Amino acid sequence: MLDPLKTSKFFVSSVTIKPVDLLVFLFKTTLAIFTLVSISLFFHFVFSNQSICLTSTISNNNQQQKFIAVNTSSAQAYGRTNLSHVLFGIGGSAKTWNERRLYSQLWWRPNVTRGFVWLDDKPPGGENLPPTSPPYKISEDTSRFKYTCWYGSRSAVRMARIVKESFELGLDNVRWFVMGDDDTVFFLENLLTVLNKYDHNQMYYVGGNSESVEQDVIHSYNMAYGGGGFAVSYALAAELVKTLDGCIDRYASFYGSDQKIHGCMSEIGIPVTKELGFHQVDIRGNPYGLLAAHPLAPLVSLHHLDYVQPIFPGMTRIESLKKLITAYEKDPSRALQHSFCYDLKRNRSISVSWGYTVQLYPYLETAKKLETAFSTFQSWRTWKNGPFTFNTRPVEKDPCERPVTYFWDRAESGNGDRTLTRYARHVEESGKECERLDHAPATGVKFIGVSSAKLNPAVWSMAPRRQCCEVINGGEGADHLVQVKIRGCHRFETVTPP
Incomplete structure (x- = not known):
């Protein structure tokens, strides 16, 4: 059996460690362990916090992306807007409603369109108005509100x-x-x-300006003019009604x-x-030049029709509008759309x-002039040429x-979705x-026929471009009838005279 004391002496004498060296060794070992633990704790703290921040950031980003996705797709999620989603508010007067309602009856669709004409009193024969007329409501009393515009009307x-x-x-x-x-x-x-271009859950105020600069200077360039019509989304209307009565008093001097x-x-x-298809029609005289060079936008509204000449010659105003609407109904998106080309x-x-209308020039005119409206009218207030x-x-x-000059005469059925119109x-x-x-050869042309495919409303959500056209009839037939085809433009196609 080994003697413990001898064994101990054996190891000590074999290693020969001094007491001082043993203390140094223990100190260094302890210091190294402490340093290692501190570094481990440091990195654990840093990376755990970074992980927390990163997780929070990712979470916030995901929520933001989800929020954006929900909002950008909300219009699609709710489906397309149709007439049942639109409430019309028509401003009128009891004294003039029996005459003015003839305009509303041109576009109002009983049991389809929703809304009312708001009058100051019960109109004569109010109980016997035809069903083609919008129903009426009588506005609330507004005598408590301020109105200080000396040349305007409290209405x-x-x-x-x-x-x-x-x-x-x-x-x-x-x-x-x-x-x-x-x-x-309105052209519904x-x-x-x-309206389908915009999300009704967001705050939108959609309309157009006056055509006469003098009107925009007096009133505003940044205002949707009421006669041409404007649209307020539900989300905006909910905000507007909270402050409108106060605004009426604050802006009492406004006309x-x-x-x-x-x-x-x-x-x-x-x-x-701003949408260019809302037309205030702040002009006097003949609206021909304005309509014959319509901007590249769908025709949405026409106003002030009592103050301009009939749209078609030799007709009353109502007859003219009925004729325009008849053409419009054949291809709503294409109504008044401007195209031009060369023979x-x-x-x-x-x-x-x-x-x-169609205009036939017996010479080659530049595209810049062809797209510019003829000044057949004067300004609204001063009856000047602009x-x-x-x-x-x-x-x-x-x-x-x-x-x-040629005017729309009739439309014929084409093959499939094509429309044939004659002028x-x-x-x-x-x-x-x-x-x-x-x-003489130009004045000898009695009719112009125009062939076109029905214009898909989806084009108005794309980058705008005027459609192209081409003359398609042969030599002999062109003496009395010119035939034109309207189509989408080819790539790199331009309207450039030789």
Whole structure:
């Protein structure tokens, strides 16, 4: 058996460790262990906190992306807006409603369109109005509100509150409140095309300006003009009704109801979303030049039709509008859309305002001029030749410098989704025509036929581009009938004269 003392002596003598060295060794070992533990704890603290921050960041980003995704897809999630989602508020007067309702009856669809004309009193024969007329409501008393515009009418206060009173009816399934006047004509399919570009769950204020610069200077460039009509999304209407009555008093000096509403929009912080198809028609005289060079946008509304000449010559205003609507119904998205092209064989230019008019030039005209409206009208307030919010060009006095004019005559059924429209030669009331021999072949053309595929409303959600056209008939047939085909433009295609 080993002696413990001997064994101990053996190991000690074998290693020969001094007491001082043993203390140093123990100190260094302890220090190393402490350092190692400290470093481990440090990195654990850092990386665990980074993990917490990273997890929080990812979580927040995911929530934000989810929020954005929900909002950007909300319009699709709720489905397309149709007429049942639109509530119209039409401003009118009991004294004039029996005459003005003829305009509303052109576009109102009984049991389909929703809304009311808001009057100051019960109209004569109110119980016997035809079913084709919008139903009426009598506005609340507005005598408590201020109105200090010396040249205006207090009816502006009542008109401004139509959107509020319409909202407070509490009707279900309303996405948009659309305001207009009793002499406003709406083109419903195109109105829906425009509204479907926007999400009614967001705050949108959609409309157009006046055509006359003098009106925009006096009232505002940043306002949706009420006669041309404007649309307020449900989300915005919910905010607007809370402050509108206060705005009416704060903007008591403003002339019109649309100005007062715009004052409120400024306080809420919502700018107007401009759409070129809303037409205030702040012009006097003949609207031909404006309509024959319609902007690249769907036709949504026409206003002030009592103050301009009939759209088609030789007809009453109502007859003219019925004719335009008949053409519109054949292809709503294409109504008044402008296309032009060249007949290089005969050195002619052809400009088409679909469903309305065609202009035949016996010479090659530049695209810049062809897209510019003829100044057949004057400004709204001063009856001057401008300025307007779009370019115009004068109508030449010499008939040889003017195009031969044709108006929409009828439409025929085409193959599949194609439409064939015919335009008949119009002779001016003055009877003055160009007697030059080189002009005779053009004046000899009695009709112009236009073939086109129905325009898909989806094009208005794409980058805008005017469609192209081409002359398609042969040599002999063109003496009395010119046939034109409107189509989408080919890649790199331009309207460039030789």
